[in-house]
Amino acid sequence: MLKGHQSWVFENKPKIISTATVVGPFEGQGPLAEDFDIIHADLYMGQDSWEKAEKTLLEESAQLAIRHAGLTKEEIQFYFGGDLMNQIISNSFAARTLSIPYIGMFGACSTSMETLAMAAYVVNSGGAKYVVAGTCSHNASVEKQFRYPTEYGSQKPPTAQFTVTGSGSAVVSPEGDGPSITSATIGKVIDMGITDPFNMGAAMAPAAVDTIQAHFRDLQIEPSYYDLIVTGDLSKVGYAIANDLFVRHNIPIKQTTYQDCGMMIYDYEKQQVQAGASGCACSAVVTYGHLLNRIKRGELKRILVVATGALLSPLSFQQGESIPCIAHAVSIEA
Known part of the structure; x- marks a missing residue:
């Protein structure tokens, strides 16, 4: 519906x-x-x-x-x-x-x-x-x-x-053992004019915040509805920008309940990963592995996973195009 x-x-x-x-x-x-x-x-x-x-x-x-x-x-x-x-x-x-x-x-x-x-x-x-x-x-x-x-x-x-x-x-x-998928918010393409392929977090953060804001507006719920909200792969740079945008847009998301998959999969102290993780598999393995295991253990009941994507290609980069980005949100509940 x-x-x-x-x-x-x-x-x-x-x-x-x-x-x-x-x-x-x-x-x-x-x-x-x-x-x-x-x-x-x-x-x-x-x-x-x-x-x-x-x-x-x-x-x-x-x-x-x-x-x-x-x-x-x-x-x-x-x-x-x-x-x-x-x-x-x-x-x-x-x-x-x-x-x-x-x-x-x-x-x-x-x-x-x-x-x-x-x-x-x-x-x-x-x-x-x-x-x-x-x-x-x-x-x-x-x-x-x-x-x-x-x-x-x-x-x-x-x-x-x-x-x-x-x-x-x-x-x-339609049925069986496992958590339920209760809703999804399909994102819009957001382009802030960033052209640097080495700065994906900054490019994607506005799209993530736009989809999150739309999710709460459409469903008429507050961020506190979820035990955890995760973005896909903003990592350190994009995560900081997203938090700034939450404040600017009056979205009451607490840092205690907001994390990023790109900051979870690697050990910053022991592994050289610059700002953090990215890639299609980043949010996939963190969600389908770590987060669903936490739901199974009863540590989480409701999560919102907001996977983020930079829609560039080698061709668009070579032609000097900026980086259009998108984010899609899916709510998963025990």
């Missing part, structure tokens, strides 16, 4: 009946390691290219999420997925392996909640019984496409972020 201008309320409360998270070795050294299902020991994962390794991450998380649900891939009606690679090739080639009816989506790093929102919408409306939503990213493949190959060894500014190597998938169903 449409609520307000840009939000859906899912009256049938679709369930996340299973998830799976697969990460690389660097993520396995971080503080959330125990929340991940598979931690790979190397970045190649038995493949001969970074891009093929990224596809492998997604294949593993999707197949594992289906097994966790006690299902076979033949029982899944649709797979919604996307990533950062050109023409979302990681998902398209993984969908070839999965052989599940496939809808490819692109929301840059907001793809985790974009796909989850659409999966919930289809299940809530009776359009499917089982839908998989998934996304992935790989540090070496993303850095090569959008900035510099990691082998180049270029020096990065403090505003730069470290792309997460990983994949997260979820199975959504």
